[in-house]
Amino acid sequence: MIKTVEWTDEGVRMIDQRLLPTEEKYLILRSCEEVADAIRQMVVRGAPAIGVSAAMGIALGTMQSVGTAVPDLEEDFDYFCDIMSGTRPTAVNLFWAIERMRERFRREKAAGADSEQIKERLIEEAQSIFREDIESNRALGRFGGELIHDGSTVLTHCNAGALATAGDYGTALGVVRGARDAGKRVAVIADETRPFLQGARLTAWELQKDEIPVTVITDNMAGHIMKQGKVDCVVVGADRIAANGDTANKIGTYMVAVLARQHSIPFYVAAPVSTVDLSLTSGEQIPIEERDSREVTHIRDQRLAPEGVAVQNPAFDVTPAELIAAIITDRGVARAPYMRTLRELFTQAEQE
Amino acid sequence: MIKTVEWTDEGVRMIDQRLLPTEEKYLILRSCEEVADAIRQMVVRGAPAIGVSAAMGIALGTMQSVGTAVPDLEEDFDYFCDIMSGTRPTAVNLFWAIERMRERFRREKAAGADSEQIKERLIEEAQSIFREDIESNRALGRFGGELIHDGSTVLTHCNAGALATAGDYGTALGVVRGARDAGKRVAVIADETRPFLQGARLTAWELQKDEIPVTVITDNMAGHIMKQGKVDCVVVGADRIAANGDTANKIGTYMVAVLARQHSIPFYVAAPVSTVDLSLTSGEQIPIEERDSREVTHIRDQRLAPEGVAVQNPAFDVTPAELIAAIITDRGVARAPYMRTLRELFTQAEQE
Numbered sequence: 001m002i003k004t005v006e007w008t009d010e011g012v013r014m015i016d017q018r019l020l021p022t023e024e025k026y027l028i029l030r031s032c033e034e035v036a037d038a039i040r041q042m043v044v045r046g047a048p049a050i051g052v053s054a055a056m057g058i059a060l061g062t063m064q065s066v067g068t069a070v071p072d073l074e075e076d077f078d079y080f081c082d083i084m085s086g087t088r089p090t091a092v093n094l095f096w097a098i099e100r101m102r103e104r105f106r107r108e109k110a111a112g113a114d115s116e117q118i119k120e121r122l123i124e125e126a127q128s129i130f131r132e133d134i135e136s137n138r139a140l141g142r143f144g145g146e147l148i149h150d151g152s153t154v155l156t157h158c159n160a161g162a163l164a165t166a167g168d169y170g171t172a173l174g175v176v177r178g179a180r181d182a183g184k185r186v187a188v189i190a191d192e193t194r195p196f197l198q199g200a201r202l203t204a205w206e207l208q209k210d211e212i213p214v215t216v217i218t219d220n221m222a223g224h225i226m227k228q229g230k231v232d233c234v235v236v237g238a239d240r241i242a243a244n245g246d247t248a249n250k251i252g253t254y255m256v257a258v259l260a261r262q263h264s265i266p267f268y269v270a271a272p273v274s275t276v277d278l279s280l281t282s283g284e285q286i287p288i289e290e291r292d293s294r295e296v297t298h299i300r301d302q303r304l305a306p307e308g309v310a311v312q313n314p315a316f317d318v319t320p321a322e323l324i325a326a327i328i329t330d331r332g333v334a335r336a337p338y339m340r341t342l343r344e345l346f347t348q349a350e351q352e
Numbered sequence: 353m354i355k356t357v358e359w360t361d362e363g364v365r366m367i368d369q370r371l372l373p374t375e376e377k378y379l380i381l382r383s384c385e386e387v388a389d390a391i392r393q394m395v396v397r398g399a400p401a402i403g404v405s406a407a408m409g410i411a412l413g414t415m416q417s418v419g420t421a422v423p424d425l426e427e428d429f430d431y432f433c434d435i436m437s438g439t440r441p442t443a444v445n446l447f448w449a450i451e452r453m454r455e456r457f458r459r460e461k462a463a464g465a466d467s468e469q470i471k472e473r474l475i476e477e478a479q480s481i482f483r484e485d486i487e488s489n490r491a492l493g494r495f496g497g498e499l500i501h502d503g504s505t506v507l508t509h510c511n512a513g514a515l516a517t518a519g520d521y522g523t524a525l526g527v528v529r530g531a532r533d534a535g536k537r538v539a540v541i542a543d544e545t546r547p548f549l550q551g552a553r554l555t556a557w558e559l560q561k562d563e564i565p566v567t568v569i570t571d572n573m574a575g576h577i578m579k580q581g582k583v584d585c586v587v588v589g590a591d592r593i594a595a596n597g598d599t600a601n602k603i604g605t606y607m608v609a610v611l612a613r614q615h616s617i618p619f620y621v622a623a624p625v626s627t628v629d630l631s632l633t634s635g636e637q638i639p640i641e642e643r644d645s646r647e648v649t650h651i652r653d654q655r656l657a658p659e660g661v662a663v664q665n666p667a668f669d670v671t672p673a674e675l676i677a678a679i680i681t682d683r684g685v686a687r688a689p690y691m692r693t694l695r696e697l698f699t700q701a702e703q704e
Contacts, residue, residue, distance in 0.1 A: 021658035157572075192648070192656070194546060194570035200649070200657040208658055215662040218546035218648055220509075220571040220604025224669035227606065252572025254579065258614050259607060296544070296570060297552070299651045304544070305552040306373035306560055310567040317576035 002162035002206055005044055005053045007127055012056045014044050017163055021205040032061025032080045039087040039094075042196065046164020047239045047275055048133050048171065051093030054084040055126040058101045063119050073115045077105055077122075089287040090248055090316045092240040092277045097129055133166040136272045136330035137174040144235070144270055144328040145178025150185055152232040155222065157191040158250035159202035160237025160270065171270040172235040173203065175328060180212060187213040189231060191222055193250060195295040195313065219252050226263040234260045235328075238271035245321030245338025246283025247271075251314055257323040266325040273329050276342055283318035291315045354514035354558055357396055357405045359479055364408045368395050369515060373557040384413025384432045391439040391446075394548065398516020399591045399627055400485050400523065403445030406436040407478040410453045415471050425467045429457055429474075441639040442600055442668045444592040444629045449481055485518040488624045488682035489526040496587070496622055496680040497530025502537055504584040507574065509543040510602035511554035512589025512622065523622040524587040525555065527680060532564060539565040541583060543574055545602060547647040547665065571604050578615040586612045587680075590623035597673030597690025598635025599623075603666055609675040618677040625681050628694050635670035643667045 006013045011030040018041070019025050027043060029035045035057030038044055044053050061080035067073040081098050088094060104125040108118045148154065154176055158164075161173035169177050179186045188207055192200035200216050207214040217225060225231060234256055240248045247253070247269050260267040280286060293311035297304055305311070327334040331348055334341040358365045363382040370393070371377050379395060381387045387409030390396055396405050413432035419425040433450050440446060456477040460470045500506065506528055510516075513525030521529050531538045540559055544552035552568050559566040569577060577583060586608055592600045599605070599621050612619040632638060645663035649656055657663070679686045679693075683700055686693035 022655050191572070192546070194544070194572060197656055204661045205658045208661060213662070215664060216648060216657050217664050218571070218603070220543070220546060220607050221664060221666065221669075223607035223610055224603060224666060225664065227669075251570070251576060255572050255575035255607065255611060258575055258611055262610050262614075296568060299654055299656070302651055302654055303374050304549055304651070305568050306557045309552075309556045309560060310565070312567055312569050312573060312577065314573065314576060317573075317579075 001168050002209065003167040004049050004163050005056065005166060007056055007123070007130065012053065012060055014038060014053070015163070016043050017045060017202060018043060020201050031064065032057045032083060035060065036083045036087050045198070046159060047091035047093040047237065048165040048272060049163070050088060050091050051097035051274065052130050052133055052166045054087070054094050055097040055101055055129045058084055058098065059122040059126040062122050068115050070109060070115055070118065073118060074105065074109070088289060090239045090289050093274050096274045100129060101125055130166045133272070134168045137165055137169040137171055139330040140171060140270060140272060140328055141169050141174035141178025141181070143333050144175030144268070145182045145184070147268065147326065147328065147333065148175065148179035148184060148186055149232065152179070152184070153187045153189060153230060155189045155191070155225070155231045155234045155256070156203060157199065157236050157253050157256050158193045159198035161203055161206045163202045163206055164237060171237045171272070173206070175235045175268070175270050176212060177210070187215070189215050189217060189225060191219045191252065191256065192216055193252060194219055198250070222256055223259045226259055226265060231265055233265060234267045235270055238269050238275050239316055240286050241269070241271060241276045241327065241342070242280040242283045242286060243278045243339055243342060244282050245324055245327060245336065245342060247319045247321070247324060248283060248286040248288065248316045249319065251317050254317040254319045257319040261323050267323055268326050268328055269324055270328040273331055273345055276346060278343065278346060283320065286318060288317070289315040353520050354561065355519040356401050356515050357408065357518060359408055359475070359482065364405065364412055366390060366396050366405070367515070369397060369554060370395060372553050383416065384409045384435060387412065388435045388439050397550070398511065399443035399445040399589065400517040400624060401515070402440065402443050403449035403626065404482050404485055404518045406439070406446050407449040407453055407481045410436055410450065411474040411478040414474050420467055422461060422467055422470065425470060426457065426461070440641060442591045442641050445626050448626045452481060453477055482518045485624070486520045489517055489521040489523055491682040492523060492622055492624060492680055493521050493526035493530030493533070495685050496527030496620070497534045497536070499585070499620065499678065499680070499685065500527065500531035500536060500538055501584065504531070504536070505539045505541060505582060507541045507543070507577070507583045507586045507608070508555060509551065509588050509605050509608050510545045511550035513555055513558045515554045515558055516589060523589045523624070525558070527587045527620070527622050528564060529562070541567050541569060541577060543571045543604065543608065544568055545604060546571055550602070571607070574608055575611045578611055578617060583617055585617060586619045587622055590621050590627050591668055592638050593621070593623060593628045593679065593694070594632040594635045594638060595630045595691055595694060596634050597676055597679060597688065597694060599671045599676060600635060600638040600640065600668045601671065603669050606669040606671045609671040613675050619675055620678050620680055621676050622680040625683055625697055628698060630695065630698060635672065638670055640669070641667040
């Protein structure tokens with residue numbers, strides 16, 4: 001099983017996703033700041049993995065706090081939460097995980113826990129988030145797997161696999177693995193996903209490990225491949241889903257959704273309910289991160305574009321709900337009208 | 353003025369497009385075989401530039417032939433034409449240029465020219481093709497420039513500029529230059545164009561030289577940028593246009609055309625009439641070159657995808673005529689129904 005991020009006695013252990021697929025190297029991050037840097041620099045990426053990492057980073061920082069009185073500890077804790085909030089703006093799982101940590105702190109404090117007890121409970125909470133992520137992706141994979149026909153070829157964009165989550169199944173690739181584990185034959189076409197190449201580097205790497213057939217294409221081949229009838233459905237992950245179903249995901253997802261519609265190919269989003277942000281009524285309100293132009297102009301130290309050229313580098317785009325055939329979650333499959341169906345899943349999640 | 357390919361006393365001189373934008377290096381090719389290799393390896397690329405280069409290569413080979421009798425010369429000449437025909441399958445300008453050389457040979461032979469005279473006339477013919485290419489792109493730029501509104505932002509895919517032709521204006525970028533030279537303000541958004549990065553490397557380089565504002569994006573950003581209302585029209589080149597207007601061009605062009613339609617943005621194709629292949633009734637008959645997977649898995653020596661992964665690498669795709677607002681040629685602007693309008697332009701070209 002691929003372990004993307006893990007709590008260890010030495011610190012938070014992560015596979016360095018910047019080096020894959022040529023090098024499989026693990027880092028031990030020994031402070032909250034190091035975990036925050038790792039998120040910012042995309043050592044770890046993918047909305048659920050960012051959430052798990054942030055929780056672990058906050059637990060780690062708080063554990064190292066020298067404050068013995070609860071108010072001192074709380075001050076440090078708030079500081080670590082703030083650091084984490086500033087790492088990346090789009091994935092809502094980050095804010096969801098921070099809020100869970102805050103809620104746990106409040107609960108333990110209200111129950112009269114002392115500093116040492118609170119530290120322990122925050123570690124527990126981070127580990128719960130980790131475990132739940134793996135479990136919820138297994139559930140999501142089972143629900144989604146039912147939508148995949150035997151013998152299908154699934155096109156995916158970016159990496160919404162084990163490496164985008166705590167590990168194991170993943171979200172979009174969890175659907176693929178769910179279909180495979182239900183005995184269906186399934187192959188994947190992976191958009192390479194410029195500029196960071198999560199498809200070519202990460203999706204290809206983890207599917208190869210899993211012996212699931214995978215073919216890499218450049219992003220601009222998706223339309224041609226669909227026109228040739230080679231794609232049965234599209235499954236992608238999500239960084240934030242608004243209440244109406246509009247979905248922010250890796251840049252290029254919108255393009256794939258438009259092409260899928262053009263070719264009458266079902267386009268599915270796969271994400272745990274923690275990716276749904278009911279506070280936003282539409283995708284227009286989702287903040288889109290603009291990243292360093294160097295990601296576009298260079299590959300490692302290799303310059304691709306002339307010096308001084310203007311570049312845009314939005315890391316995400318928003319796919320309108322009307323292009324989405326279904327949103328596959330850990331609580332079941334939502335279909336339009338999403339304003340109602342997503343809220344139902346969410347309520348159900350809270351009741352359990 | 354950028355000179356992509358040139359006839360010199362030493363041989364055929366070309367800028368090595370594989371090294372741009374980081375290195376501006378010129379090669380002197382001293383045999384027909386060397387020119388053919390340069391076409392195959394994409395030292396030179398772009399349909400009109402391939403046509404010009406092929407004609408020069410054939411002239412060069414024939415010039416070096418030791419055959420003094422015309423039948424011996426013809427045998428060598430046919431051999432050189434065959435070498436050139438086998439370089440790349442999609443761009444019809446290649447076959448058009450070879451046919452022009454064959455026609456000139458036949459004409460000179462019929463008129464009783466001797467070997468030395470034929471050699472000279474073939475060099476003349478190659479130089480005519482070179483000159484006509486530059487002139488026709490100037491004409492195309494004037495016609496196309498009229499379609500561009502003052503203050504427009506033009507999105508283009510791949511490089512259909514000076515570097516894709518004999519030099520100077522180019523086709524799609526000829527339209528941009530035509531608008532600029534008519535006094536209009538115009539800016540360009542260049543898709544980087546994976547896998548060979550003609551947009552990031554070549555379009556950005558030549559527009560920077562020309563001081564035309566250019567912004568590079570990854571191919572998968574085109575939809576997002578269009579949705580933001582930042583694109584006024586799309587102009588691309590062509591490698592082969594069927595009689596019905598279906599257009600083969602660099603992989604990803606079809607994707608851009610679908611996205612343009614989704615956002616009601618006019619999508620223009622710019623190409624000289626020598627790119628039109630009236631012998632094909634639809635785009636389905638255009639042969640699509642599949643190139644080495646290494647172009648996708650590596651950038652120079654940097655490995656991007658895991659070893660042994662399956663890859664597809666079609667170099668071109670076909671955009672159906674119904675997505676094309678107009679085809680801008682050196683003889684004027686054709687609009688649907690292309691089956692009639694393209695034939696008219698062609699006939700007109702032949703009559704002059």
